[in-house]
Amino acid sequence: MSIKIYGDPGSGSLRRVTSAAKIMGIPVERMHVDLFKGESHTPEFLEKLNPHGLTPVMVDSDVKLYESSAINLYLAEKVGSDLLGKTPEERREVLQWMFWSGEQWRVFFVFLFDERIGKRFLGQPEDKTIVDFASAKIRVAASVLDAHLADRQFTVGDHLTLADIDIAAPFSQTHRTKAPVDEFPNLVAWQQRILETVPAWAETKREVDHRIDSALGAAGIKL
CATH class of the missing domain: 1.20.1050.10 (Glutathione S-transferase Yfyf (Class Pi); Chain A, domain 2)
Known part of the structure; x- marks a missing residue:
């Protein structure tokens, strides 16, 4: 199962995660969440992904994380990166x-x-x-x-x-x-x-x- 990253491409916080993943050679599946349309505040998003209504959110099998820094730490530890x-x-x-x-x-x-x-x-x-x-x-x-x-x-x-x-x-x-x-x-x-x-x-x-x-x-x- 691929690592899914939910976020809007206009987000500097998503940028931190997608950049780090690419540098580390970690393939991710981008899941578009349109912040301008309020898609991070739908009941489904709030319940299943992040109750704060913020992106990015990472889902890796049974691991779910929000906050870009936490996601990047998880990814770096996963592959032993010197980042x-x-x-x-x-x-x-x-x-x-x-x-x-x-x-x-x-x-x-x-x-x-x-x-x-x-x-x-x-x-x-x-x-x-x-x-x-x-x-x-x-x-x-x-x-x-x-x-x-x-x-x-x-x-x-x-x-x-x-x-x-x-x-x-x-x-x-x-x-x-x-x-x-x-x-x-x-x-x-x-x-x-x-x-x-x-x-x-x-x-x-x-x-x-x-x-x-x-x-x-x-x-x-x-x-």
Whole structure:
């Protein structure tokens, strides 16, 4: 039985999983869930896949997981991938940065996306208070990350890890949300390096861009 991954191709969270799976050579069966049509909030989805109404969700035989980081950890352990780190020390650092990304980083980009993009689909104005709050939090976290990347090619060790994939995910939408990442040159250079050296990351960027730009166009929204 193939591993099924449920999600919308416009999702940066799905991008983390599909990119990691491709890098690790793990075949997955994509199950389309149209977030713009509310398909993740149907009674069947909420009952059988994720009661939070969020994607992606992974189903591997009798194993069901939601949350991209948890899915990627599961997949990496399943095949013994060094995306989890080559040594116990690297693994600890990878986990540290993945948790950091969830607590200090990605959530604030979600706030920006919801305010500057999501509300456009609802015909609502953005809340400047929330935008300013999220932008300030991003700057604080980005300054830490920028310093960390000053003399590094990757977040942990000398190779790509799940930490890089987790932290890079918000770049899926930064040119649309105008998140203040361009203020941090080491961070920008690191993201560009991943795009240029990891084909799966570049491929999934094209997928996200096509999906979101098509949805914006269909809704008559110009950013």
